[in-house]
Amino acid sequence: MFKKKTRVQMHLKDQPVPExxxxxxxxxxxxxxxxxxxxxxxxDGVSYTLDRGETLGVVGESGSGxxxxxxxxxxxxxxxxxxxxxxxxxxxxxxLLKMSEEQMQDIRGNDIAMIFQDPMTSLNPVYTIGRQxxxxxxxxxxxxxxxxxxxxxxxxxxxxxxxxxxxxxxYPHQFSGGMRQRVMIAMALACDPDILIADEPTTALDVTIQxxxxxxxxxxxxxxxxAIVMITHDLGVVADVADKIMVMYAGHPVEFGTAEEIFYNSxxxxxxxxxxxxxxxxxxxxHPLTPIKGNPPSLxxxxxxxxxxxxxxxxxxxxxxxxxxxxxxxxxxxxxCHYSLDKDFVxxxxxxxxxxxxxxxxxxxxxxxx
Amino acid sequence: MGKYIIKRVLQFIPVFLGVTLILFSLENIVPGDPIRLIAxxxxxxxxxxxxxxxSFHLIETNDDGTIKYDENGNTIETPMWxxxxxxxxxxxxxxxxxxYQKSGQSVSSILADKYPYTVRLAIVAIILEAxxxxxxxxxxxxxxxxxxDIFVTFLSALFVSMPAFWLGMLLQLFFGVFLKDATGxxxxxxxxxxxxxYAEFQDWxxxxxxxxxxxxxxxxxxxxxxxxxxxxxxxxxxxRTAKAKGLSRKDIVIHHAxxxxxxPVVTYIGMDFGGLLAGAILTETVFNWxxxxxxxxxxxxxxxxxxxxxxxxxIVVVVMVINLIVDVSYAFLDPRIRFGAPxxxx
Numbered sequence: 001m002f003k004k005k006t007r008v009q010m011h012l013k014d015q016p017v018p019e020x021x022x023x024x025x026x027x028x029x030x031x032x033x034x035x036x037x038x039x040x041x042x043x044d045g046v047s048y049t050l051d052r053g054e055t056l057g058v059v060g061e062s063g064s065g066x067x068x069x070x071x072x073x074x075x076x077x078x079x080x081x082x083x084x085x086x087x088x089x090x091x092x093x094x095x096l097l098k099m100s101e102e103q104m105q106d107i108r109g110n111d112i113a114m115i116f117q118d119p120m121t122s123l124n125p126v127y128t129i130g131r132q133x134x135x136x137x138x139x140x141x142x143x144x145x146x147x148x149x150x151x152x153x154x155x156x157x158x159x160x161x162x163x164x165x166x167x168x169x170x171y172p173h174q175f176s177g178g179m180r181q182r183v184m185i186a187m188a189l190a191c192d193p194d195i196l197i198a199d200e201p202t203t204a205l206d207v208t209i210q211x212x213x214x215x216x217x218x219x220x221x222x223x224x225x226x227a228i229v230m231i232t233h234d235l236g237v238v239a240d241v242a243d244k245i246m247v248m249y250a251g252h253p254v255e256f257g258t259a260e261e262i263f264y265n266s267x268x269x270x271x272x273x274x275x276x277x278x279x280x281x282x283x284x285x286x287h288p289l290t291p292i293k294g295n296p297p298s299l300x301x302x303x304x305x306x307x308x309x310x311x312x313x314x315x316x317x318x319x320x321x322x323x324x325x326x327x328x329x330x331x332x333x334x335x336x337c338h339y340s341l342d343k344d345f346v347x348x349x350x351x352x353x354x355x356x357x358x359x360x361x362x363x364x365x366x367x368x369x370x
Numbered sequence: 371m372g373k374y375i376i377k378r379v380l381q382f383i384p385v386f387l388g389v390t391l392i393l394f395s396l397e398n399i400v401p402g403d404p405i406r407l408i409a410x411x412x413x414x415x416x417x418x419x420x421x422x423x424x425s426f427h428l429i430e431t432n433d434d435g436t437i438k439y440d441e442n443g444n445t446i447e448t449p450m451w452x453x454x455x456x457x458x459x460x461x462x463x464x465x466x467x468x469x470y471q472k473s474g475q476s477v478s479s480i481l482a483d484k485y486p487y488t489v490r491l492a493i494v495a496i497i498l499e500a501x502x503x504x505x506x507x508x509x510x511x512x513x514x515x516x517x518x519d520i521f522v523t524f525l526s527a528l529f530v531s532m533p534a535f536w537l538g539m540l541l542q543l544f545f546g547v548f549l550k551d552a553t554g555x556x557x558x559x560x561x562x563x564x565x566x567x568y569a570e571f572q573d574w575x576x577x578x579x580x581x582x583x584x585x586x587x588x589x590x591x592x593x594x595x596x597x598x599x600x601x602x603x604x605x606x607x608x609x610r611t612a613k614a615k616g617l618s619r620k621d622i623v624i625h626h627a628x629x630x631x632x633x634p635v636v637t638y639i640g641m642d643f644g645g646l647l648a649g650a651i652l653t654e655t656v657f658n659w660x661x662x663x664x665x666x667x668x669x670x671x672x673x674x675x676x677x678x679x680x681x682x683x684x685i686v687v688v689v690m691v692i693n694l695i696v697d698v699s700y701a702f703l704d705p706r707i708r709f710g711a712p713x714x715x716x
Contacts, residue, residue: 109616121607
């Protein structure tokens with residue numbers, strides 16, 4: 001079915017990461033959509049690095065550019081209307097943005113794989129699970145139909161689907177939502193990718209299933225040593241799994257740090273808003289659920305100064321006039337707020353979550369485990 | 371699936387009875403006496419006329435075949451319901467009756483004579499429709515807003531809004547008359563009939579214009595459905611999944627998009643094939659095509675009710691069977707239908 005590729009495959013995955021480089025380096029990436037309504041600055045200066053075995057949590061509201069950033073990295077944005085306006089993405093030292101479409105096809109699914117938000121619609125309804133699982137293997141590894149099917153059974157077994165020999169012949173509509181997301185994970189991991197980008201993998205699932213899926217991804221990571229980018233709008237989801245967290249707002253990272261720093265030492269009011277929005281199982285009057293008021297700004301006409309200033313309860317004239325740069329709060333922790341270094345301001349306004357008191361020893365434990 | 375097919379076949383019965391009943395009623399409502407029409411301008415003598423009427427069961431006869439008279443010496447008209455039961459009874463024995471106009475010829479033999487022409491024309495038209503329609507739709511969708519897309523959209527709008535008979539006449543005028551004049555008779559296409567032993571072309575040449583005319587409207591619809599379906603499918607999440615797997619655009623279109631996009635197109639073409647097999651009255655008339663459509667048209671104008679009824683009966687059965695085949699074939703394309711409703715949806 002698939003034509004044997006005549007071109008020389010790069011197999012970047014097998015090459016060592018060059019000295020001083022990271023597995024994935026996103027460097028001031030800018031991607032704007034040029035639409036009839038104007039220029040949409042969907043990705044506006046995103047930077048981070050990722051190494052094998054690491055998990056990066058990307059958090060923000062809908063429309064903050066989390067997904068688009070990673071679709072850009074995968075080269076899944078149609079150009080036009082999209083256009084790279086600057087920056088670079090390097091995978092094992094090689095720029096993904098400079099690669100040809102053919103080279104990118106070798107990378108996709110093989111080196112960098114992606115899981116999408118809605119498992120109900122992300123599988124092709126007219127093909128069996130086995131065929132869809134084996135597709136990547138046949139394409140990237142040159143497996144025969146039988147080999148691919150055999151491996152598909154193993155993959156289904158690996159992600160905890162009972163009776164995989166039978167289920168591999170089933171069609172997507174015969175699977176439940178949680179099962180389908182497991183299939184998606186199996187599909188993404190089929191070619192043993194270096195990086196797994198999970199775009200809100202649990203948003204469309206039941207809460208009970210969510211935990212299972214997250215746990216599954218962690219297990220797989222432990223086994224394969226791949227890096228994970230976990231995109232979510234729910235800080236609670238990344239709380240346990242992420243090593244680093246990037247908080248995005250209006251196409252721009254507003255705070256970046258380790259999970260610990262984001263949860264217990266965050267200095268950006270938007271991060272505080274997100275933390276306050278995590279529902280607490282025991283809701284008391286002392287800890288009311290506080291949503292962030294208003295809506296994310298239009299990415300065509302961003303507010304002057306800090307993009308969050310119109311919604312920020314602490315915004316001053318300086319905020320509205322001047323766009324804050326990156327202010328280093330810790331060695332690898334930055335925040336884009338003028339008042340990040342103002343200790344009184346942070347102490348007065350940061351959320352006092354029950355976590356920050358009770359969770360501190362628990363976190364130390366987890367640190368030891370990692 | 372077997373149960374479903376049986377259920378569908380059983381549904382044929384009421385539809386079939388309904389259609390024949392409606393036609394039978396129409397026969398009584400529509401003005402014009404078929405027996406007078408047989409005679410044309412001449413006046414029939416009463417004995418011949420009564421014998422004719424008796425032979426078609428239009429008036430009642432005694433058991434020995436002689437004509438029954440009432441006390442005033444007038445013939446007695448057979449009630450409609452009685453003729454209806456006679457007709458349906460005959461149908462159950464495979465007897466479609468005898469034509470009023472073509473003396474003594476059974477309707478079955480006339481239809482058997484005409485149907486092959488209609489079927490062949492329908493097959494050529496459906497191939498044209500499928501190949502050109504689907505092809506144009508795919509090109510149009512994949513090269514969206516390009517010259518070809520605009521060209522296809524324009525042509526399909528034109529064909530959809532153009533009556534088939536008018537298109538047929540224009541084609542006749544262009545390929546049969548203008549082209550013949552312009553090339554001094556060197557090149558033109560036949561505009562009438564279906565070939566035959568003395569025809570000046572090979573038989574297949576006769577199919578070009580009628581088949582194109584017949585296919586034009588559906589071709590335009592097929593192209594439109596194909597285009598919109600493919601565009602919609604290409605925006606689906608599973609296409610993005612396929613892209614993320616590293617498949618090339620070609621593989622994505624061929625393996626992931628087309629099979630999904632074709633489902634409604636196949637339905638449309640299948641249903642349309644049923645319609646084409648029913649005979650295209652307008653197209654066949656314009657091109658003097660010796661098929662059922664033309665024959666039905668002639669039968670209606672001549673009040674040849676047995677022939678009208680017979681051809682409609684056959685058409686009803688053909689359309690129902692084709693629709694059933696289309697519905698069943700759907701299951702082969704779409705596993706969601708094959709396996710019934712999803713059982714464990716989340």
